[in-house]
Each structure stands twice: as C-alpha cells, then as structure tokens.
Amino acid sequence: MSLLEISVLPGKGRGYRATSDIPIGTVLHVSDPLATTLSQEWTPETCLWCFDFAYPKKQKTKALTEPEKLTLSLQWSVAPKHLSFKDMLFCSHTCKLSCQTSLSSDWIPTLAMHYRLDCEFKNTCNNLPITKAAPIEPEFSKHIDLNNDEALSTWLNQAWACLTDPLDLSKKDLHDSDLSMSRLIGACILRSQNAPTLFQDLLVIQNNELSHFRTHFNASLYPTNPQQLPLHCTKEVYLSLIPDDLLDVMALYCFFARSMTKPLHNVPLISGITHNLFRSIFFRERANSFGLWEMGSDEVANATGGVSDDLELLGFGIYPSAVYFNHSCDANVIKVRDGRSMKFISRRMIDEGEEACISYGSVDDDVRSRRQRLLEHYHFICQCTRCTQEDLIIR
Numbered sequence: 174m175s176l177l178e179i180s181v182l183p184g185k186g187r188g189y190r191a192t193s194d195i196p197i198g199t200v201l202h203v204s205d206p207l208a209t210t211l212s213q214e215w216t217p218e219t220c221l222w223c224f225d226f227a228y229p230k231k232q233k234t235k236a237l238t239e240p241e242k243l244t245l246s247l248q249w250s251v252a253p254k255h256l257s258f259k260d261m262l263f264c265s266h267t268c269k270l271s272c273q274t275s276l277s278s279d280w281i282p283t284l285a286m287h288y289r290l291d292c293e294f295k296n297t298c299n300n301l302p303i304t305k306a307a308p309i310e311p312e313f314s315k316h317i318d319l320n321n322d323e324a325l326s327t328w329l330n331q332a333w334a335c336l337t338d339p340l341d342l343s344k345k346d347l348h349d350s351d352l353s354m355s356r357l358i359g360a361c362i363l364r365s366q367n368a369p370t371l372f373q374d375l376l377v378i379q380n381n382e383l384s385h386f387r388t389h390f391n392a393s394l395y396p397t398n399p400q401q402l403p404l405h406c407t408k409e410v411y412l413s414l415i416p417d418d419l420l421d422v423m424a425l426y427c428f429f430a431r432s433m434t435k436p437l438h439n440v441p442l443i444s445g446i447t448h449n450l451f452r453s454i455f456f457r458e459r460a461n462s463f464g465l466w467e468m469g470s471d472e473v474a475n476a477t478g479g480v481s482d483d484l485e486l487l488g489f490g491i492y493p494s495a496v497y498f499n500h501s502c503d504a505n506v507i508k509v510r511d512g513r514s515m516k517f518i519s520r521r522m523i524d525e526g527e528e529a530c531i532s533y534g535s536v537d538d539d540v541r542s543r544r545q546r547l548l549e550h551y552h553f554i555c556q557c558t559r560c561t562q563e564d565l566i567i568r
C-alpha cells in the first residue's frame with residue numbers, strides 16, 4: 174500500500190497525506206520525469222540521461238555516431254558538421270541507449286527539435302523587440318472582473334490569438350534559459366503526439382496561468398478600475414495591458430512555433446503547435462517543475478532540504494507524480510535526486526493523516542519575506558503552519 178494519498182487540503186488545493194505513521198528516513202515516494210531539460214550552460218558537462226555532472230570534463234558519448242550522422246545528413250540535406258548536437262551528450266553508451274529506448278519513435282523528432290531550436294535561436298537574436306505600448310486608459314463600457322476565472326481565461330485566449338497570429342512577437346534578446354525552456358516544451362509536445370497517455374499525466378498538474386497573470390498584472394496603472402479588464406480589446410490595448418513577463422512568454426511561443434514549423438532543408442517539421450498547447454505546458458511547468466541539482470553528499474542534502482548554494486543547477490524536469498507535495502516552511506520531507514529519479518524521504522516522524530510537505534526553497538527569512546518570495550515565484554500565499562502561526566504573532 175502506498176504511504177501517501179492525495180487529499181484536498183484547505184487553502185492549498187491537492188496535497189499528499191500520510192496513510193500511516195511513517196518513521197524518519199523512510200523513502201515515501203520515488204518519481205520519474207515525463208520530460209527534462211538541461212541548463213544551456215552545463216550541457217557539455219552533463220549527461221542528458223542520468224545527469225552525471227563531469228565538470229570540468231566534457232561528457233564523451235555523442236548523440237550520433239559518425240555513420241549515424243552521415244545518414245541523417247543525407248536525409249536532412251544538412252552538412253554533417255552542422256549536426257554536432259553539442260547539447261546532447263551522454264556519460265556512457267548505456268545512457269545513450271536508455272535515452273533512445275525511452276524516447277523510442279521520438280528519438281529522431283527530438284534531434285530535429287533540438288536542431289531547429291538552435292538554428293532559429295541564432296537567427297532570432299537579431300529580430301526586432303516587442304514594441305510595448307504606453308498605458309492606455311481603455312474604454313470600460315464592457316469589462317470583465319480580474320477575479321473571475323472563466324472570464325479571465327476567455328480574455329487571455331483572445332489576447333493570445335490576437336498577439337501571436339501571425340507569429341510576430343520577438344524578444345530583443347533570447348536567453349539561454351529560453352532555449353532550455355523551449356527544449357522542455359518540445360519534449361512534452363513530442364510526448365503529447367506519440368505517447369498521449371504519458372501526456373495525460375501532465376494535464377492533471379495545476380495550471381498556473383491565471384495566478385501568474387494576476388501576480389504580474391499592474392493594476393495600479395488603471396486606478397479607476399484596478400480589478401477589471403476591458404472586453405474585446407484592439408491589439409494595441411492588449412499590448413498595453415499584458416504584463417511584460419507575459420509578453421515574454423508570448424514571444425517565446427512565437428520563437429518556438431517558428432522554430433518548429435518553418436521550412437529548414439529536409440529537417441522534419443513538428444506540427445500541431447498551437448498557443449493553447451504551448452500555454453497548457455508552459456503554465457504547468459511554471460511553479461511545478463523540479464530543479465535538477467548537482468548531487469551533493471547526503472549530509473548536505475539533509476541540512477539544506479536538498480539544495481545547497483555550493484551545488485550547480487543542471488536543469489529542470491517535470492515529475493508528474495511528485496507535484497502533489499505542497500510547500501511548508503517547516504518541511505517534514507526532503508527531496509533527493511537519484512540519477513533521473515527524485516526520491517522523497519521523511520526528515521522526521523510523520524503521523525498518519527499528517528500532510529507530507531517539501532520546501533520550495535530557502536525558509537530562513539521572516540514570514541513576510543518568505544511569503545513574498547513564494548508569491549513572486551510560485552504565485553501563492555503560504556498557508557503552512559509555521560507561516561500561519563508567525564503571521565498571528567506579528568499582527
């Protein structure tokens with residue numbers, strides 16, 4: 174029987190609860206990723222499969238052997254020297270094989286996705302930036318309430334359709350992190366096309382698009398109607414209302430969709446990229462994915478809740494079965510990476526029925542700073558026992 178069950182918890186949505194008394198040091202749960210991505214900075218030193226980190230050496234096993242490269246070069250009409258896949262290296266042939274076996278028919282499309290992103294990344298860096306319109310006090314004769322989920326979803330659908338068709342929004346500078354995020358989204362999209370049951374696991378994850386918008390929307394620009402948005406806007410008005418952070422997401426979608434669909438020799442296209450699909454992945458990844466940290470000693474992990482300043486962040490992964498761990502500023506569970514898997518281990522005795530929580534980052538500050546950080550990064554006001562008690566004291 175599983176040690177954890179999913180329950181709905183007041184003020185927190187779903188969460189994991191212990192189904193029996195659990196002693197300290199128990200492995201409560203092990204989760205494998207649906208999709209992962211490496212930070213661009215560490216791709217030469219990190220195994221794409223097991224995340225072995227070989228710094229300062231580079232990983233030796235390449236994605237393609239020389240004969241494989243020649244075959245692909247002929248099929249795609251691309252010179253072999255361009256098919257180097259420097260961001261897809263492995264620590265061993267075994268890891269490469271495991272990756273290929275796991276991806277199965279997605280292996281070649283994955284190579285195509287990486288190649289396309291690299292080519293477009295080089296092109297896009299010279300594109301024009303988004304022209305952000307000055308704030309306009311819009312016509313509020315017909316409006317929606319910012320706090321109405323259904324109305325805000327419809328409004329956002331209209332904004333996305335208007336602003337991303339044609340795919341003309343570009344960021345001034347694309348960053349390495351945009352490339353990493355694009356690879357993660359690309360991996361999820363390939364799963365959605367070729368392994369739809371695996372993709373269903375992603376769709377049960379909480380979608381943070383609305384909370385993301387509400388956190389970033391600058392209501393103070395419109396003092397007369399701070400909680401309202403005008404219905405049926407022109408493109409210019411959408412541009413002035415949409416927070417910069419969201420415009421960047423839209424521009425990333427445009428970059429991603431262009432990369433996957435534009436003619437590029439005979440490199441296969443990745444079709445079916447819509448803003449709805451992109452958003453449904455992007456805003457689930459936001460605040461739900463796990464950092465892939467360089468592995469430290471167990472003592473470091475125990476002392477820091479799994480993360481330490483001395484360790485490098487090698488990438489990110491989506492672990493669908495692990496997203497039900499809510500945050501607590503006094504967590505009873507730590508997360509420890511074990512190769513590709515995430516292990517969740519009790520750091521003290523957990524009683525039957527008690528919630529099993531991890532920490533989403535540093536918990537050293539006072540309650541105000543902790544809550545502020547969680548709101549900015551994860552879009553929620555922490556309701557853990559420690560915050561609730563400390564908040565009562567300072568009031």
Ligand SMILES: C[S@@+](CC[C@H](N)C(=O)[O-])C[C@H]1O[C@@H](n2cnc3c(N)ncnc32)[C@H](O)[C@@H]1O
Nearest residue numbers: 185186187379496497498499500553555556557
């Ligand atoms: C990784 S998900 C955890 C599962 C989520 N509760 C669900 O229903 O899918 C993170 C989200 O859970 C909620 N959450 C997690 N910890 C919380 C806490 N301490 N207080 C309030 N909400 C919390 C927030 O909505 C946060 O964005």
